Amino acid sequence: MMKRNSFYIFTFLMAIILVLGACDESNASGDSGEQKEAEGKTYNFKLAHIAPPDHIWNEAAKKFAEELETRSDGRMKMDLYPGGQLGGEPDMVQQLETGSLDFGFITTAFLTSRSDAFSAWFAPFLFDSYEAAFEAKGSDVSKEILATLDDQGLRALDIFFSGNRTMMFREKIETPEGMKGLTLRVTPSPALQDWYRYLGANPESISLPDVYQAAQTGVIDGMEMDLDAAVTSNFNEVTGYAAMTNHMVWPSVMIANGKNFDAMPEEDQKIIREAMAAASEYATMKRSSLEEEYVKTLTDRGMVLYDMDESLFKSYMEKFDEEYKAKDPLIKEFIETFRK
Numbered sequence: 619m620m621k622r623n624s625f626y627i628f629t630f631l632m633a634i635i636l637v638l639g640a641c642d643e644s645n646a647s648g649d650s651g652e653q654k655e656a657e658g659k660t661y662n663f664k665l666a667h668i669a670p671p672d673h674i675w676n677e678a679a680k681k682f683a684e685e686l687e688t689r690s691d692g693r694m695k696m697d698l699y700p701g702g703q704l705g706g707e708p709d710m711v712q713q714l715e716t717g718s719l720d721f722g723f724i725t726t727a728f729l730t731s732r733s734d735a736f737s738a739w740f741a742p743f744l745f746d747s748y749e750a751a752f753e754a755k756g757s758d759v760s761k762e763i764l765a766t767l768d769d770q771g772l773r774a775l776d777i778f779f780s781g782n783r784t785m786m787f788r789e790k791i792e793t794p795e796g797m798k799g800l801t802l803r804v805t806p807s808p809a810l811q812d813w814y815r816y817l818g819a820n821p822e823s824i825s826l827p828d829v830y831q832a833a834q835t836g837v838i839d840g841m842e843m844d845l846d847a848a849v850t851s852n853f854n855e856v857t858g859y860a861a862m863t864n865h866m867v868w869p870s871v872m873i874a875n876g877k878n879f880d881a882m883p884e885e886d887q888k889i890i891r892e893a894m895a896a897a898s899e900y901a902t903m904k905r906s907s908l909e910e911e912y913v914k915t916l917t918d919r920g921m922v923l924y925d926m927d928e929s930l931f932k933s934y935m936e937k938f939d940e941e942y943k944a945k946d947p948l949i950k951e952f953i954e955t956f957r958k
Contacts, residue, residue: 658693659693659883659886660693660694660695661690661693661694661695661886662695662696662697663686663694663695663696663697663720663721664696664697664699664719664720664721665679665682665683665696665697665698665699665719665720665721665722665723666698666699666700666702666703666704666710666713666719666721666722666723667679667699667700667702667710667722667723667724667870668701668702668706668707668710668725669700669701669723669780670700670701670850671700671701672850673700673780673846673850674780674781674846674901674904674905674908675700675723675780675870675901676698676700677900677901677904678723678778678780678870678897678898678900678901679698679700679723679897680698681896681897681900681901682696682721682872682893682894682896682897683695683696683698685892685893685896685897686889686890686893689889689892689893690886690889694886694889694890696720696721704719707724707725707728708728710722710724711724711728711732711772711873714771714772714873714874714875715770715771715772715875716875717875717877717878719875720874720875720878721872721873721874721875722872722873723870723871723872723873724870724871724873725805725868725869725870725871726739726740726777726807726868726869726870726871727740727805727806727807727809727810728807729767729774729871730807730808730809731807731808732767732770733763733766733767734945734946734949735762735763735766735946735948735949735952736763736766736871737807737808737809737942737945737946737949738759738763738942738946738948738949738952738953739866739867739869739952740807740809740810740813740866741866741935741938741939741942741949741952741953741956741957742813742865742866742931742934742935742938743865743866743928743931743935744866744867744953744956744957745867745956747906748779748782748867748902748903748905748906749906750956751779751867751869751902752779752898752899752902752903754955754956755776755777755869755898757955759948759951759952759955760777760952762948763948763952764777764871766948767873768876770876771875771876771877772873772874772875772876773873773874773875773876773879773880774871774872774873775872775873775874775879775890775891775894776871776872776891776894776895776898777869777870777871777872777898778869778870778872778897778898778899778901778902779867779868779869779870779901779902779905780844780846780868780870780901780902780905781844781845781846781847781868781905782844782864782865782866782867782868783842783843783844783863783864783865783866783867783868784842784843784844784845784848784860784861784862784863784864784865785797785802785840785841785842785860785861785863785865785926786840786841786842786843786848786853786857786859786860786861787800787839787840787857787858787859787860787861788833788836788839788840788856788857788858788859789839789859790859790922790924791840791859791861791926792861792924792926793926793930794817794818794926794930794931794934795818797814797817797818797819798817798818798819799818799819799820800819800820800839800840801819801820801822801837801838801839802814802819802820802821802822802838802839802840802841802842803821803822803823803824803829803832803833803838803840803841803842803843804821804822804823804841804842805823805842806823809942810842810866811823812938812941812942813866813934813938814842816934816937816938817934822837822838824837824838826847826851829841829843829851829853830851830852830853830855830856833853833856833857834855834856840857841853841857844868845860845909845912845913845916846905846908846912848860848912848916848921849912849915849916854916854919854920854921855919857921858920858921858922859921859922859924860916860921860922860923860924861924861925861926862913862923862924862925862926863926863928863931865928865931872894872897872898874890939953939957
């Protein structure tokens with residue numbers, strides 16, 4: 619009787635072991651299947667932006683495409699559409715929302731129309747170097763600002779920087795008060811335009827291709843602009859003076875279609891994030907290294923580049939901070955985190 623009971627117990631235990639083994643094998647097979655599915659899936663992405671093919675944005679796009687292909691062992695390829703080939707930023711954001719466009723580089727200036735929180739990046743004199751701004755983009759508050767687009771069908775995944783803002787004039791202006799009453803071309807973003815209103819200037823929204831003629835004919839007295847745009851568009855010919863204020867960084871946001879991105883295997887999402895991070899660092903640091911070259915080019919062309927001390931803007935900075943910290947808790951946190 620004891621032998622028979624022992625036999626039954628032994629048989630029962632063996633059955634449990636076999637069942638558990640089968641479950642483990644099934645799970646392992648499932649995990650392997652998911653991994654193989656991720657490894658085998660191929661993509662042909664589309665990325666668009668408004669900058670010309672010789673701009674640092676397009677170098678960032680090329681770097682992103684190269685990193686994607688390398689990191690995915692050739693599974694991820696990307697077609698690039700620079701120079702506004704697919705429309706302006708409103709058009710591209712709409713395409714990102716619908717999924718007809720996979721990725722876009724969109725200016726933070728435009729995104730302030732989608733989320734007030736992005737105005738935090740335009741707090742004047744907040745960063746004293748590209749490196750400081752690059753470090754700030756990895757902060758928790760910066761990531762929270764990116765996440766404010768999540769409910770719009772967009773995934774804002776990273777940021778890179780393409781120049782500081784300077785002030786260019788037809789006549790030399792040496793103090794903020796000297797800007798009172800001047801008409802200046804300013805990118806159409808509430809935060810940027812408010813900054814110049816605080817300074818007493820009249821901000822005017824003019825499309826970039828029309829800026830040269832507007833300055834040449836006296837429609838505007840100057841502009842807010844970065845040095846690389848001044849070089850490529852020959853703005854030195856129509857605004858002979860540039861105050862090297864470097865008062866704001868110029869961030870570009872790397873955006874993906876939310877639905878398509880979220881549907882990808884986690885491993886593929888990781889590849890995209892890492893490729894973007896590599897492209898962001900490459901473009902930001904390369905743009906930083908070109909600053910002296912742009913200064914020399916413009917100086918050689920006869921443009922007068924000069925400093926306008928940051929301390930002269932103190933009261934205007936305080937006004938901006940007060941007004942914009944009240945607009946959104948994330949702006950307040952961002953400014954208080956990085957204002958030294």
